[in-house]
Amino acid sequence: MRKLLKLLFLLPLIALSQSSGDGADISLEYLGTTLDEFKPLSKVQVNDTIVLALDINNLDSSHDITYTHIDLMYHTSAFARVGTPTWKTPSSAQNSLFTWNNVGFTPSSNYDVNDMWAQWNHGSYATSSGWNVDHWQSISTTPFGDDTYGHFVELKFQVKDAGSAHDYTKNIYATMARVADNTGNTEYVYPFGEVRAHPDQFISHSPLEDLDSSLSINIDTNDNVDPTKLKVVIKEDGAVVATLPLDASGDVTITDYVISSSKTYTAEITWNSNDSYKTSYLDNAFTISDVAYLLTETEGGVGHGNAGGVITNGISALNGDLSDPKNQLTPQDAYKMLTHVLGTDIFENNYYEKTFYAAKADDFDSYSMSDFVSGNSLNTKLIDTLSPDWSQAQNKWEYKTGILGDVNLNYTSAQSSSQEQAQVTRQTAAENKSGVATSKASFVSKIEGDKLIVEISTDDDNLSATQFKVKFDNTRLAFNEVVFDTGNLTTNFAFAGDDIINLGSINQQQDAIKKASKYIIKFDKTNGVTSPAGLVSINNFDAANKNGELVIFEFE
Amino acid sequence: MMDKLFDTLTFIFLLIVLILASSCLSEVDKKIYPIEQSLEIQESSGLKFEGPSITDGSQFNFKRELSGAYMLVIKDHFKNVISKSILDINPGNNVLSFYTNAINDGDYTIEFVDELGNVVESQKITIQ
Numbered sequence: 001m002r003k004l005l006k007l008l009f010l011l012p013l014i015a016l017s018q019s020s021g022d023g024a025d026i027s028l029e030y031l032g033t034t035l036d037e038f039k040p041l042s043k044v045q046v047n048d049t050i051v052l053a054l055d056i057n058n059l060d061s062s063h064d065i066t067y068t069h070i071d072l073m074y075h076t077s078a079f080a081r082v083g084t085p086t087w088k089t090p091s092s093a094q095n096s097l098f099t100w101n102n103v104g105f106t107p108s109s110n111y112d113v114n115d116m117w118a119q120w121n122h123g124s125y126a127t128s129s130g131w132n133v134d135h136w137q138s139i140s141t142t143p144f145g146d147d148t149y150g151h152f153v154e155l156k157f158q159v160k161d162a163g164s165a166h167d168y169t170k171n172i173y174a175t176m177a178r179v180a181d182n183t184g185n186t187e188y189v190y191p192f193g194e195v196r197a198h199p200d201q202f203i204s205h206s207p208l209e210d211l212d213s214s215l216s217i218n219i220d221t222n223d224n225v226d227p228t229k230l231k232v233v234i235k236e237d238g239a240v241v242a243t244l245p246l247d248a249s250g251d252v253t254i255t256d257y258v259i260s261s262s263k264t265y266t267a268e269i270t271w272n273s274n275d276s277y278k279t280s281y282l283d284n285a286f287t288i289s290d291v292a293y294l295l296t297e298t299e300g301g302v303g304h305g306n307a308g309g310v311i312t313n314g315i316s317a318l319n320g321d322l323s324d325p326k327n328q329l330t331p332q333d334a335y336k337m338l339t340h341v342l343g344t345d346i347f348e349n350n351y352y353e354k355t356f357y358a359a360k361a362d363d364f365d366s367y368s369m370s371d372f373v374s375g376n377s378l379n380t381k382l383i384d385t386l387s388p389d390w391s392q393a394q395n396k397w398e399y400k401t402g403i404l405g406d407v408n409l410n411y412t413s414a415q416s417s418s419q420e421q422a423q424v425t426r427q428t429a430a431e432n433k434s435g436v437a438t439s440k441a442s443f444v445s446k447i448e449g450d451k452l453i454v455e456i457s458t459d460d461d462n463l464s465a466t467q468f469k470v471k472f473d474n475t476r477l478a479f480n481e482v483v484f485d486t487g488n489l490t491t492n493f494a495f496a497g498d499d500i501i502n503l504g505s506i507n508q509q510q511d512a513i514k515k516a517s518k519y520i521i522k523f524d525k526t527n528g529v530t531s532p533a534g535l536v537s538i539n540n541f542d543a544a545n546k547n548g549e550l551v552i553f554e555f556e
Numbered sequence: 557m558m559d560k561l562f563d564t565l566t567f568i569f570l571l572i573v574l575i576l577a578s579s580c581l582s583e584v585d586k587k588i589y590p591i592e593q594s595l596e597i598q599e600s601s602g603l604k605f606e607g608p609s610i611t612d613g614s615q616f617n618f619k620r621e622l623s624g625a626y627m628l629v630i631k632d633h634f635k636n637v638i639s640k641s642i643l644d645i646n647p648g649n650n651v652l653s654f655y656t657n658a659i660n661d662g663d664y665t666i667e668f669v670d671e672l673g674n675v676v677e678s679q680k681i682t683i684q
Contacts, residue, residue: 426636427634428632428634428636442640443637443639443640444627444640444641444642445639445640445641445642446641446642471658471659472658473655473657473658474657475657476655476657499657499658529653529655530652530653531628531641531643531652531653531654531655532628532641532642532643533616533628533630533641533643533652533653533654533655534630534639534654534655534656534657534658534659535641535655535658536639536658537630537638537639537658537659538637538638538639555636555637555638555640556637
């Protein structure tokens with residue numbers, strides 16, 4: 001009965017892994033390379049030097065191991081054993097090694113291939129060009145094989161390029177072994193079936209090319225674009241091999257994935273965040289102050305259609321050039337932008353694909369207004385082909401990003417040569433905005449009967465555009481209407497999202513909106529609401545002066 | 557037979573009266589203790605939230621000696637005003653709800669400002 005139970009207990013082990021169970025297991029272990037102990041075997045390249053160990057695990061509690069020899073065969077076209085082996089046997093042990101050159105092993109088909117003592121007795125060696133067999137042997141008066149001394153022996157092999165036709169299967173292979181206990185009056189030899197190669201008997205790795213260049217990508221974004229919300233998809237001959245998020249500095253290392261000089265690799269910049277973040281962030285990039293800035297260029301400013309009269313930055317012009325003809329800033333561009341801010345989604349919800357772009361950093365930095373008006377296009381793309389210079393120790397692809405509609409560049413990478421014109425900045429939990437001035441405003445809510453009334457007030461005679469995004473608790477409030485008091489020559493807009501009211505004004509007559517303007521938002525409230533605390537909040541806001549320059553609201 | 561039926565109906569009637577009376581008693585209990593202990597303010601005026609972190613519908617007590625209109629101001633981590641509401645406050649305890657669905661999670665400062673513009677209470681809270 002006990003035997004049956006023991007058999008039942010061991011059956012899964014025997015079936016799954018062909019361990020010796022209660023004998024000695026011998027394993028060929030990969031320990032990294034001499035330069036990187038954590039380098040996975042799958043990433044080992046030609047000319048790397050790998051470290052291997054022959055390990056013995058004595059599972060027989062009735063016997064010690066004082067003698068072992070293990071044969072390890074390897075193909076000399078693929079591997080060259082180098083350096084001095086490190087024995088991990090007791091200090092008094094007699095260790096020895098001899099080698100047969102051009103000898104190959106043929107296992108006996110009557111026994112399991114990993115039954116190493118049976119194979120020592122019944123397998124055979126014969127002349128075979130290209131194969132060497134090392135015979136590792138140790139005898140000791142002190143037992144080993146129980147991890148007291150670590151691995152049996154550690155070896156190093158330099159990885160060679162055996163040519164594309166070479167078959168790397170089992171190119172390092174533990175063929176046979178003998179294990180014995182000499183501590184008693186008579187030698188006990190671990191019997192057939194109890195000296196097993198387990199869990200690893202061989203290595204079949206096809207090494208990668210010797211491409212020792214460090215490869216990385218950097219995407220330099222505006223402070224308002226969190227690079228960790230982006231990721232890079234690496235494809236090898238069109239098949240995805242890695243999807244790698246950027247770190248907080250916009251960096252990502254791709255060395256482990258671009259591993260062949262003969263294959264084609266591409267990098268695609270995609271989103272690494274949920275859609276709501278993406279939508280709100282892109283929406284915040286494209287606001288009324290961008291429209292006012294472009295209108296000043298095309299309609300009312302000193303330029304009046306003369307490109308470069310107000311907008312002098314090539315990237316800024318590129319971001320505003322939304323309509324034909326291209327490479328000209330026209331009133332059509334400004335009105336298309338205005339249409340978007342007033343509530344019509346000109347990108348048909350494909351915000352990211354249609355507005356977000358990247359360009360090589362050098363191209364981006366050098367793109368000027370002259371380039372824009374001359375019709376020189378900036379090579380913008382989200383997918384780039386990577387062609388490393390393998391003779392270089394390092395290859396780094398650097399990109400900068402922009403967003404169409406972001407004329408005042410609050411969400412677009414800075415050019416290396418651009419001058420800082422902003423005089424004030426505003427930091428909120430959502431963004432960091434730079435402008436030329438601040439303007440006081442107020443935002444007050446109050447319950448009146450069954451309504452919640454929100455009143456936004458401005459007090460500035462130099463504002464040409466305003467925009468407010470008011471977030472509301474849609475479980476307790478239902479949007480009713482907005483009442484504007486902004487002057488007769490002002491275009492007002494308001495549209496309600498699920499839980500945000502987007503409203504504002506713009507004066508397109510080269511004039512300011514009314515100094516003491518008011519925007520009154522009315523909500524119907526549900527019963528049971530006991531206070532106005534927290535029912536609404538200012539989610540974002542934007543403004544421009546009569547020159548189209550960004551002004552930052554300060555709510556009091 | 558009729559007597560027995562009458563006795564049964566009388567018993568049911570008395571049982572219903574007893575149940576109604578006991579539910580009235582719990583109403584009385586509530587009136588005796590109008591605010592939860594955690595929101596009690598011993599001083600004559602003050603501000604108390606249920607805890608340092610609040611969620612949607614959490615209550616707070618704003619206690620004043622005199623009635624008046626007060627401004628509840630919510631400032632974000634960068635001291636920007638993100639919401640401002642007018643509250644009509646009665647003398648004594650004013651236990652009210654604080655709603656958070658329209659406010660992003662984060663650290664905020666809550667201020668109460670009187671009609672003269674003085675900040676009479678201020679407290680930092682976390683909205684979750």
